[in-house]
Amino acid sequence: MPAPRKFTREQLRTVALAMVDEEGLAALTMRSLASALGTGAMTIYNYVDGREGLEQLVTEAVMAEARWDDPAGDWTEAVAAVAVGMWRAVRAHPQAIPLILTRRSLDPATLLAAEALLDALARGGRSGADLLIAFRVVTGFVSGFSQSELASPLAPDHGDDSSTATDHIRSLPADRFPRLIAIAEAATGSDPETEFRAGLSIILTGLHSTPKVG
Amino acid sequence: MPAPRKFTREQLRTVALAMVDEEGLAALTMRSLASALGTGAMTIYNYVDGREGLEQLVTEAVMAEARWDDPAGDWTEAVAAVAVGMWRAVRAHPQAIPLILTRRSLDPATLLAAEALLDALARGGRSGADLLIAFRVVTGFVSGFSQSELASPLAPDHGDDSSTATDHIRSLPADRFPRLIAIAEAATGSDPETEFRAGLSIILTGLHSTPKVG
DNA sequence: AATCGTTCACATACAACGTACCTAATCGAG
DNA sequence: CTCGATTAGGTACGTTGTATGTGAACGATT
Incomplete structure (x- = not known):
């Protein structure tokens, strides 16, 4: 049985991610990726399971870039290291964030990060349900923070975008939204x-001083 | 100048959200929404700014359902109340989560929730950059937690979905992913x-005992 | 009351998308 | 060298978002 020949999955990953980075999510289509590779659209289907698989490919490519230092000292430092590593990888590819937030990723890179995080948290004395909650809090924070910068009302206006959600907030009735206007x-x-x-250090403080039952 | 006549934006919102809830995100198209309203596809464009606007409509509809009790006692309770209120609204419409995570929402309901949250946090003695960070931590937690249940490796397998990411994790090499397998x-x-x-109480503990500089 | 400009409803039409289907080329194994 | 299996990729179809055009309905003006 001949294996895939003209390309490797990793080539596809790299090219797909580059396209998303440079031209945005909408620019990634079966046809566009194919022609960037100099081939026909249907060929992609030999490497990837349809459109859904194509998007997972991009997620994989991003997470595969995550790096972090090893479990050096305190467990909280280890947690922070992994969290920062994941966040940096995500942040390096802002256009891919919508994908990362919405696909369930079970690729090796993501699982490795998850394992490292769990390990660090476990070294803090957690297990069972407590460990699960701590895990969700940290990963939730990472992805939530990414999302927060992408799409919250207070997200920084990213360059090309329509100008200035900030302006919109500034123009709200000052008696009903005083805090929001001030913080904008x-x-x-x-x-x-x-x-x-x-933000992370707030989370870690919370983890540090929350009683563990599991 | 005649205003929109056959429908109101709110009717569209309701119908669109109901369609997403019942048939999933993919089932919401210009044509499907139009025919659910008994009209032509192009009519939608009189109420909504293209596809993007249609999706914002769904986000609005979800956030408009958020409820929370008023700033009763402790400021941490107020923060928790708003956070829980937002989360419950989101959670009631799991199919809409990908939209909520990826659209920037500046609709009144979202802004009101943001203001309430900011107010509660401000009552905890924060302002300026500190307040902003606390805000991002809490909102990040809410959306991150929603996404965590939707698409993290440890997300609960939601019913209709392909069976069992859990099974996949169980079948990993036990020497490389011990924590992950155990926690699955x-x-x-x-x-x-x-x-x-x-998770929220961990966050609140962290907020409570983190020094404020702003 | 007649007119006019504006706005809405909606049909038609089109480009672009994902992909089912099919054919030819290409490989390893016997 | 032949055979079975697999990949490359062309063609074609249904569906999507939406640009465009046409009538009808309304408020304001004369």
Whole structure:
């Protein structure tokens, strides 16, 4: 039985991700990927399970870039390392975020990250249901934070986009949305990595001082 | 200048959301919504700005259902109330989650929730950059937790879906993914609301005991 | 009351998408 | 060298979002 010949899955991954990065999600179609590879559209189906599979491919490609230092000292540092690693990978490909948020990924890279995270949390003394909750809190924070920068009302206006959700917020009735209007200013000039680390340390503080029952 | 006559935006919202709930996201198309309303496809364009606008409509409809009790006692309780309120609304419409996670919503309901959350956090003594980070942590948690149940490796297998990501995890090499395999069991029988509240309390603990600088 | 500009409802039409189906080329095994 | 299996990729179809055009319905103006 001859294996796939003209390409490898990894080539597809790389090209697909590059296309998403450069031209956006909508630019990734069966035909466009095929012609970027210099082949026919139907060939893609030999490497990938339909459109759904194509999108998982992109998710894989992003997660495969995640890197983190090993479980050095404190368990909280290990958790932070993995979380930051995942977040950096995601953040490097903002156009792919909608995919990452909505596909269930069971590829090796994601599973490895999950295992590393679980291990770090377990070293903090958790197991069973407690461990599961802690895991969900941290991964939820990572993806939630990505989403928060992408699509929350206070998301930084990303370059090409229609100008300025911030402006829209500024123009709201000041008596009904005082906090929102005030904070919209602070949101414009903030540094994402600083914010992420600050948020993460809140989470870690919570984890550190929450009683474990499992 | 005659205003829209045959329908209201709210009618569209309701019908669109009902379609997504009952038949899934893919079932919502311009034509399907139109014929559910007994009209032609192009009519939709008089109420909504293209496909993108149609999807925002669904997001609006979900967020419009969010309810929470008022800022009763402790500020942490107020934060929890809003968070739970948002989460319940989202959770009531699992099929719409991918939309909610990926559209930036500036509709009144979302903004009101944001304001309420900001207000509760501000009552905890935060402002400026600190307030912004706390806001992102909580909203990130809410959406991250929703996504975690939808698409994380440990997401509960939702009914209709292909059977059992759990099975896939169970079949991994036990020497490389011990934690993951162990926890996959715990993930099958867990109650979402309990998990959410437990996770939220970790977040709140973290917020409570993190020094504020702003 | 007659007119006019504006807005809505909706049919038609089209490009682009995912993909079912089919054919020819290409490989390993015997 | 032949045979079975597998890949490459062309063709074609149904479906999607939507640009465009045409009538009808309305409020305001004369």
